[in-house]
Amino acid sequence: MTKHDHKVIKLTQTPGEFNKKELKLKAGEPYVFEVTNKGVDHAVGFVIAPKGKTDKENHIANAYVQKVVEEGQTQSSKEVVLEKGEYVFFCPMNPTPQYRIVVN
Secondary structure, three states: OOOOOOEEEEEEEEOOEEOOOEEEEOOOOEEEEEEEEOOOOOOEOOEEEEOOOOOHHHOOHHHOEOOOEOOOOEEEEOOEEOOOEEEEEEOOOOOOOOEEEEEO
16 A cells, blocks of 8 residues: 555644544545644643553554644644544543544
């Protein structure tokens, strides 16, 4: 699979929240998550974990942005392929609520 065979999911973080509150994705499809820091006065990050299993050992490492996102900047994750189920995404540094990802 080449670098261009994935879909980019663009997300923006503002103080205390993401612009999208739920994502519906397809199982087995490759995604890259692009996170923009808009107005948060410190670096932010991005985490995906199975719903109810948000401890660090359950984080999906490829979904981490490759570099923390400073105010006014955008960073991307590596390519992520999720199995069918429910997940959450959040920022532990901002911090934000846990938002739902449904993968069918």
